[in-house]
Amino acid sequence: MRRAAVVLLVWGLWLAVLTGVQAVFAPKLIQFAIPAVASAACVLVGLVVWALDIRQEQVDGPRLITDSSVATIALVVGVAVALIGAGFGLWLILIGVGIMALGLGGVVREQRERSRELRREGLR
Amino acid sequence: MPNTAHAYEHVEGIYLPIAVGVFVLVLGTLLVLLIGGARRRTPGRRSQALVLETAYACVLAAVVAFLLWVTFTAETPIDRTSAHPGVRIKVIAAQWSWRFIYSDGVSIADVDTWHPRPAYVPTGSEVEFVGSSEDVIHGFWVPGLHYQRQFVPGYTTRFDLLFQTRGYYGGECSVLCGEDHSEMHFAIRAVSPQRFAVWLAHEAARQGVSS
Amino acid sequence: MNAVAMPARVASRTLASSDHKRIAGAACMVAFAFFLAGGLLALLMRSQLAADGGVVSQQTYNELFTMHGSTMVYLVIVPVALAVGLYFVPLQVGAAEIAGPRVALAGLWMLLCGGVSMWSGFLTSGGAAAASWWGFDPLSDSIHSPGSGMELWIFGVMLATLGQILWAGCILSTALRRRAPGMTLMRMPVFTWTMVVTCVMVVFGFPALLLALGLLWAQRHFGDVLVDGAGAVDYQALFWFYGHPVVYVMFFPFVGMVGEVLATFSSRRFFGYSAFVVALLAFAGLSMTVWAHHMYTFGVLSNKYFALTSTALIVPAGIEYFDFLATLWRGRLRFTTSFLFALGFLVQFLVGGLTGVILASPPLDYGLNMSYFVVAHFHYTIFAGSAFGLFAGIYYWFPKITGAMLRERLGKLHFVLMVIGTNVTFFPMFILGAEGMTRRIARYPASTGWQGLNILETAGSVVIALSVLVFMWNMLVSLRDRREAGDDPWGAQTLEWATSSPPPRHNFHELPPIRSYAPLLDLREAREEVGV
Numbered sequence: 001m002r003r004a005a006v007v008l009l010v011w012g013l014w015l016a017v018l019t020g021v022q023a024v025f026a027p028k029l030i031q032f033a034i035p036a037v038a039s040a041a042c043v044l045v046g047l048v049v050w051a052l053d054i055r056q057e058q059v060d061g062p063r064l065i066t067d068s069s070v071a072t073i074a075l076v077v078g079v080a081v082a083l084i085g086a087g088f089g090l091w092l093i094l095i096g097v098g099i100m101a102l103g104l105g106g107v108v109r110e111q112r113e114r115s116r117e118l119r120r121e122g123l124r
Numbered sequence: 125m126p127n128t129a130h131a132y133e134h135v136e137g138i139y140l141p142i143a144v145g146v147f148v149l150v151l152g153t154l155l156v157l158l159i160g161g162a163r164r165r166t167p168g169r170r171s172q173a174l175v176l177e178t179a180y181a182c183v184l185a186a187v188v189a190f191l192l193w194v195t196f197t198a199e200t201p202i203d204r205t206s207a208h209p210g211v212r213i214k215v216i217a218a219q220w221s222w223r224f225i226y227s228d229g230v231s232i233a234d235v236d237t238w239h240p241r242p243a244y245v246p247t248g249s250e251v252e253f254v255g256s257s258e259d260v261i262h263g264f265w266v267p268g269l270h271y272q273r274q275f276v277p278g279y280t281t282r283f284d285l286l287f288q289t290r291g292y293y294g295g296e297c298s299v300l301c302g303e304d305h306s307e308m309h310f311a312i313r314a315v316s317p318q319r320f321a322v323w324l325a326h327e328a329a330r331q332g333v334s335s
Numbered sequence: 336m337n338a339v340a341m342p343a344r345v346a347s348r349t350l351a352s353s354d355h356k357r358i359a360g361a362a363c364m365v366a367f368a369f370f371l372a373g374g375l376l377a378l379l380m381r382s383q384l385a386a387d388g389g390v391v392s393q394q395t396y397n398e399l400f401t402m403h404g405s406t407m408v409y410l411v412i413v414p415v416a417l418a419v420g421l422y423f424v425p426l427q428v429g430a431a432e433i434a435g436p437r438v439a440l441a442g443l444w445m446l447l448c449g450g451v452s453m454w455s456g457f458l459t460s461g462g463a464a465a466a467s468w469w470g471f472d473p474l475s476d477s478i479h480s481p482g483s484g485m486e487l488w489i490f491g492v493m494l495a496t497l498g499q500i501l502w503a504g505c506i507l508s509t510a511l512r513r514r515a516p517g518m519t520l521m522r523m524p525v526f527t528w529t530m531v532v533t534c535v536m537v538v539f540g541f542p543a544l545l546l547a548l549g550l551l552w553a554q555r556h557f558g559d560v561l562v563d564g565a566g567a568v569d570y571q572a573l574f575w576f577y578g579h580p581v582v583y584v585m586f587f588p589f590v591g592m593v594g595e596v597l598a599t600f601s602s603r604r605f606f607g608y609s610a611f612v613v614a615l616l617a618f619a620g621l622s623m624t625v626w627a628h629h630m631y632t633f634g635v636l637s638n639k640y641f642a643l644t645s646t647a648l649i650v651p652a653g654i655e656y657f658d659f660l661a662t663l664w665r666g667r668l669r670f671t672t673s674f675l676f677a678l679g680f681l682v683q684f685l686v687g688g689l690t691g692v693i694l695a696s697p698p699l700d701y702g703l704n705m706s707y708f709v710v711a712h713f714h715y716t717i718f719a720g721s722a723f724g725l726f727a728g729i730y731y732w733f734p735k736i737t738g739a740m741l742r743e744r745l746g747k748l749h750f751v752l753m754v755i756g757t758n759v760t761f762f763p764m765f766i767l768g769a770e771g772m773t774r775r776i777a778r779y780p781a782s783t784g785w786q787g788l789n790i791l792e793t794a795g796s797v798v799i800a801l802s803v804l805v806f807m808w809n810m811l812v813s814l815r816d817r818r819e820a821g822d823d824p825w826g827a828q829t830l831e832w833a834t835s836s837p838p839p840r841h842n843f844h845e846l847p848p849i850r851s852y853a854p855l856l857d858l859r860e861a862r863e864e865v866g867v
Contacts, residue, residue, distance in 0.1 A: 025637035080448035087486035143689040161668035167603035168665030267771030270702030278564025298705035306776035
């Protein structure tokens, strides 16, 4: 995983170098700031990945695969309705938030069931 | 003198042949490989050539440097504006027509923008345009001189155009600006400096303005 | 590798499934529906231009090209590019499933909700959004684009884009954390590498669009956010920081497909793998720094810097083309439909790429910007180019996804019609642009003499429509009257061909040894040496 971090770090630095070249051409602030932020973000993510040293997920035994999730759909539709509601009125936002809450509750329920199933199958 | 038409034709004269040449080269190589491969029985095993590819990358970088040199040398003069232009014309764009205002107050504006009254300019010296917009972004494009600039509301856009030959130059709004975007044409007529002076005086008298 | 699947409690498995294969399949179907809708808009536009006005009103025409461009970018090509990665990256790296399956499902529904939102604009009294697919300020503000069509567009694009960012996260995480034992980074297949690079651009480039749209929405509702002058520049600076990487997101995955197809049907491994990976990474980084070449004619930003980075793209692009051609070198070639589409990509994308180099030069762009020359350029890269790469991938991977082979004769007819259609439609646009025809106009003066070429282009678009119908017919026939494909009908090289067609829920029963980026080819070559 450290090698993946290196890819991100090198790429972020490449972006930073290209941004730096702008200095020769009297850049305006906006054209400099945007790629500077993006390259900083990339280097930061690379550093985080390096520091966490997240190992590859090596699975030796069986693993559990979720099959479906209607709750996820409810969550997304709720977000969509709430977002569109921002242009049409508070009533729509509230409906969207309501659907989101249902969805979120469903996702939590699915997670609990998943843990139960894992324990039952002796995978934990 | 910044000559946008000349800059375009000069750069195009180098870029276009190179582009066509590269296309023909790649197509030719492809055809040779396809004809060869169609008859082959056993495929080759070699799958790396790092030295060759590095050398090739260096050649490409040299081509890039050459193209940039051509572009930069052609661009620098036309990005500049002259300190002493021959004529200065304010151009105001608004949904959906153009207004040309000369220094002495003469103004040319036309509602019928498909056959607009032309604004006159003299040949042989820079004409400085000072452009602005009253509402949304409009594009001032003179295809005959291969040049355009976007008029952004809140900014004043200054540029010089040189009309070498006399004649009629059509102009269009090149940036989407709403419902009648297709209707927003303008026209420029380039005449000899003497004829221009006569026209300007005549227009000033007709419109009742004085310098 | 065994797995326990939890029973599904809902009737509809397809749209609620967290199986990356089903999600990707559903996404492709949604995107294809939007492709047909966007294509219909294009046919309407072409009728208007051939008839030189009179088919629709000016305002409606503005809505047509806005929704055509928006649909093709936000709802078709980007989603399909990511969806193919969603399907095949886990398979190519030997993973049992995608990382974050419910996040991937969320992405699918964001695409659906986003698309519905955008298209709902047509149902409002003010019509759909009409400020182009860029939605640029001040044309898109509340004074110049009042009405809910623009609001629905803004939210629709935000949702679709957010979904795409989520997908990119899933794919990246899978490639970085779920690779099978033995698959180092430098043994990932060519297509997977193009997807990794694509997803990095999505993650670090797409948020700029969300920010631009957020600012636009705030400007519409509160004002004084995008202040005159600087505001308009800032919006487009942010938009194009997304807007250039997005066209590479619409390019790299198809480059990867073409790479796999060329290698398979040349019966040899991809040439120059390491150089290709380095070129990809350099290319993607550069592509994040070229974006203001869309703003040369503002005369406000540093044109020369962006000319430098834009022209420098020639270097990695040239390396990639070298590797494509070298893969064909001394190959034993098999001219399947998939292979033909890959060749079509090579030739036609090049036209788009070379005209891109022309537009990268400010003195030339000053003369050609916003004209039909640009329209031709990007249709050659995205449609005559990337879409051909997509069809190469479709004809290649359809047997793996469905277990049935597509008909070769119909496929070749599809190919020929599409070559004719794309070139007849888009090549004359270079000429019209050079003659001074602006883009986004609903009509033009008869005295220009442009009608002849416009009629020709419209004829070409009808041929394109025919080719799409042939393709749809091919899919129908091939699924109804199945010719079973088996695990590996092509004699291919990468891991997705080491499992059944279609793959089981958990992708693999067992994996072959992984010693390079072409594990199945290694196995075949080892057997040949032993004389099996």
